[in-house]
Amino acid sequence: MNTRTLFLGIDCGTQGTKALILDSHSGQVLGLGTAPHTLTQGEHGRREQDTEQWLQALTTATQRALTQAGVSGQQIQGIGVSGQQHGLVLLDKHGEVLRPAKLWCDTESAPENRQLLEWLGGETGSMQRLGLVIAPGYTVSKLLWTKIHHPQVFAQIAHILLPHDYLNYWLTGRCCSEYGDASGTGYFDVRSRQWDLDILRHIDPDRRLEQALPELIESHQPVGGLRPQIARLLGLNPDAVVSSGGGDNMLGAIGTGNIEPGIITMSLGSSGTVYGFDPQPQVSPDTSVASFCSSSGGWLPLICTLNLTNVTGAVRELFGLPLDAFNQLASQAPIGTEGVSLLPFLNGERVPALPDASGSFQGLTLANMTQANLCRAAIEGTTYGLRYGLDLLRQNGLQSHTIRLVGGGSKSPLWRQIVADIMNTPVVCTEQSEAAALGAAIQAAWCVGAGRQTLAQLCQRCVRLDHAGETLPEAANLLAYEHFYLRYRQQVAALTE
Structure with missing residues (x-):
């Protein structure tokens, strides 16, 4: 009798995307696929990526993982997405990407970070307000940088997403974020688990930025189902559920x-x-x-x-x-x-x-x-x-x-x-070195509620040392x-x- 319960974990990193097929019933990783990204580097610490590469790499890596696993995409019950933290993806009102994504390792907005840190009252003020000190590379300074250097782009912002949020949006059509990845933005209070709107109003008094924020969801909540055209493109079960996903470190924690x-x-x-x-x-x-x-x-x-x-x-x-x-x-x-x-x-x-x-x-x-x-x-x-x-x-x-x-x-x-x-x-x-992709698949199994297992039970079965x-x-x-x-x-x- 076939008792396989299959989940797809995606990890969109700096150098490439990894896709992993997990059988949560046995705890075995059945297949792994990868596809590379290129990095655009420029003066003053610019590090950016074309988001279209992420979509192509996700598609390629998924097909390679399914092939290696020897399973049909129609058997996949859930999908979890891990993404590099802090990156900024801006969409217009039509859902189109406005410019290349600025990454976690981009330090071009360091002057803007210093400006925002001063407004917060220095490191002490940032710690008191947000529960952490904003650093160059966090998302918030990228927003101010965009306003200063690309005002025509800034004027068109309808959605502010992190890399994993954007991939979830592409898969499901829904803009949302979960607390782990959101806590690395610099406009989120990690203690109260809420967006800090005042810092966004400081950047944009017209309040367009706060209106562009994604909805916050819990880690165990699904984002939704696959869009039909994406299910066909990826060859996946159209009833597969997309979990909340998270930042690469947060899902790497689950994967270890x-x-x-x-x-x-x-x-x-x-x-x-x-x-x-x-x-x-x-x-x-x-x-x-x-x-x-x-x-x-x-x-x-x-x-x-x-x-x-x-x-x-x-x-x-x-x-x-x-x-x-x-x-x-x-x-x-x-x-x-x-x-x-x-x-x-x-x-x-x-x-x-x-x-x-x-x-x-x-x-x-x-x-x-x-x-x-x-x-x-x-x-x-x-x-x-x-x-x-x-x-x-x-x-x-x-x-x-x-x-x-x-x-x-x-x-x-x-x-x-x-x-x-x-x-x-x-x-x-760990036996599986792609911990973030594994964590994404485990979280998808938790989110779907396969066998009504706790996250601890899933990790005990699926994380092998x-x-x-x-x-x-x-x-x-x-x-x-x-x-x-x-x-x-x-x-x-x-x-x-």
Whole structure:
């Protein structure tokens, strides 16, 4: 008897879209499909994407996932969408996209962010009002930037959506947002879980922006059914339900089973994130900690570094190295890379808060300037930024006996060992490294109410840990890394001065 209960999870990231087919009855991932995006980069930190690429990639990735799974799209009962946080998608009254989406890593609106932060009363005022400190890359400064630099676009705004909201709109025709992703906009109070309309009225006294806000829904609520033409295009069951979805970190939490206190998830992707679950809105006194809402009914204190595999990838491309060769070279260098260090702030940085910083190799001599040292310095330097963030979370009461590691960097045994040693914490990967896509599929199963299971029951069945690959800190390495992490902290302190 066929007892499969199939769900489709979509994750629209910076570099591409992933689609995943989950059988929630067995907990097995049956198929995975991917399709790439390109990034438009310009002066002053511009990072944008054409939303049409997202739609094409979603279509392609879905077909590839169904093919790999060997199942018909007509069997899919629900769809969940994860999207990169903070991005801005603007629609006109006809539902047409007005301009390319500005992304989380776009820092072109940093001057506007400073202007808004000043209006809020600085970091203290922002914390008191919103429960977090707005940062360059958050959605709110992109709205003011659009008003200043593209007034003709601003005048046509009818809908303000985040990337995952936009994909849900394309699938269903309904504009709405859920609390987790909404909490990263900068015009949302994370404690009361409501839009902050005053900051939007400050940007636009005519109140068009507040009228363009999507409806807020709970994480377990569906957005709706598929539009018939989209069901035909994707070859999916026209009765499939689209769940609320969420931001990539929020659904990555579900995809790693991080829905109760005591678990830390660390993502080694283009950016680096570290987060844990909290049942209460504990607003951190540390301005670098974002006390976002989760997409599982609680809160998700989080830190984000803007520089991770984008930095190791840049060093790898500089030397023309395939990934295996890069890892092999890095493994040949000693801890601390013979005095070479990399401050990896190629995108500026959010944690530590250095939006205008640039990257630099330090400590170079004729004797230590080798490819091996530079490759390892890229891994160590980016990982120190995650340690900096983890220290902040731990100071605010989040504890864990293990770190659940996801993202592209987690596939490297060398990087896993470096994380375990620098954090002095055991590291375990999930069997499914595409945690956000898996979390989206699990959330869809929860939303549809398959078997009336709780989210915890679904995560217990569908989130599987790779215990064979568990990596423990090596005692001999801990002291050495503490020394070099202290050097990193001193270098960062010199920059902030």
